[in-house]
Amino acid sequence: MSVLPPVRRDHVIAQLPQCYSKKAAVQTKDEFNFKVKTACQEQCTGTVGRFKIAKVIVVGDLAVGKTCLINRFCKDAFDKNYKATIGVDFEMERFEVLGVPFSLQLWDTAGQERFKCIASTYYRGAQTIIIVFDVNDVASLGHARQWLEDALKENDPTNVQLFLVGTKKDLSSPAQYSQIEQEAIKLAEEIKAEYWALSSLTGENVRAFFFRVAPLAFEVNVLAEIEKSGSRHIGDVIKINSNSNSLYATTKKKQSTCCQ
Numbered sequence: 651m652s653v654l655p656p657v658r659r660d661h662v663i664a665q666l667p668q669c670y671s672k673k674a675a676v677q678t679k680d681e682f683n684f685k686v687k688t689a690c691q692e693q694c695t696g697t698v699g700r701f702k703i704a705k706v707i708v709v710g711d712l713a714v715g716k717t718c719l720i721n722r723f724c725k726d727a728f729d730k731n732y733k734a735t736i737g738v739d740f741e742m743e744r745f746e747v748l749g750v751p752f753s754l755q756l757w758d759t760a761g762q763e764r765f766k767c768i769a770s771t772y773y774r775g776a777q778t779i780i781i782v783f784d785v786n787d788v789a790s791l792g793h794a795r796q797w798l799e800d801a802l803k804e805n806d807p808t809n810v811q812l813f814l815v816g817t818k819k820d821l822s823s824p825a826q827y828s829q830i831e832q833e834a835i836k837l838a839e840e841i842k843a844e845y846w847a848l849s850s851l852t853g854e855n856v857r858a859f860f861f862r863v864a865p866l867a868f869e870v871n872v873l874a875e876i877e878k879s880g881s882r883h884i885g886d887v888i889k890i891n892s893n894s895n896s897l898y899a900t901t902k903k904k905q906s907t908c909c910q
């Protein structure tokens with residue numbers, strides 16, 4: 651019997667949602683990867699859809715709005731009073747992507763220096779790193795690299811998806827915002843992160859952001875499963891040419907026989 655709650659109808663994703671800015675996006679294509687779509691249609695997504703959960707860590711300076719961001723998305727709530735996160739907290743969000751259940755475990759970490767060492771022990775195993783800064787506080791953007799460096803100490807840099815997220819957009823004027831946006835996009839390009847700006851107070855872009863994070867994490871996980879199942883196939887035929895001194899091998903892959 652499944653102990654997981656059912657996927658909410660409004661958490662169903664059938665199309666790949668758009669990025670915020672094409673200048674700083676993890677990818678700009680409009681559609682899911684073809685192999686991923688096929689695997690989902692054939693219900694050959696391995697552990698994805700069963701017990702696979704993607705770990706997402708949210709890091710950034712104190713009071714930039716990490717907790718509010720998660721609470722806006724997971725609870726549709728906003729607290730104007732600041733309560734520092736002590737260590738870490740986490741929320742689970744369930745989605746259905748291309749007909750396959752998929753969960754994100756969102757780890758809300760402390761930005762305060764004195765709680766950082768507790769929080770950093772939870773960084774390991776992250777598939778997605780969300781670096782948060784306040785669009786009204788250029789110093790918090792400046793610290794993004796350090797947050798990334800710390801998070802990557804515990805993770806394989808080649809295996810994580812990065813997002814750079816500017817919060818509190820409601821507090822900035824268009825002129826102020828466009829100035830910091832330029833810097834943020836530049837940094838996002840350099841660190842190969844996807845850039846988003848949003849407001850947890852108004853809710854602007856919050857849902858769109860997490861609806862981008864989930865399917866991108868899903869794609870990576872399904873592709874990894876496809877690769878794993880591919881390497882398990884016993885389809886490689888080795889031919890030995892007895893007329894020559896050389897041995898050569900040809901690979902002849904069997905038709906897809908996944909989920910075996």
Ligand SMILES: Nc1nc2c(ncn2[C@@H]2O[C@H](COP(=O)(O)OP(=O)(O)OP(=O)(O)O)[C@@H](O)[C@H]2O)c(=O)[nH]1
Binds near residue numbers: 713
């Ligand atoms: N106007 C506005 N205020 C925000 C927004 N997001 C967060 N805040 C406020 O900013 C303050 C800090 O928000 P938190 O979410 O607690 O910050 P945090 O990053 O989790 O802080 P730590 O847990 O100490 O790392 C609170 O007073 C929030 O109400 C936003 O989008 N707009």
Ligand SMILES: [Mg+2]
Binds near residue numbers: 716717718733735760
């Ligand atoms: Mg917090």
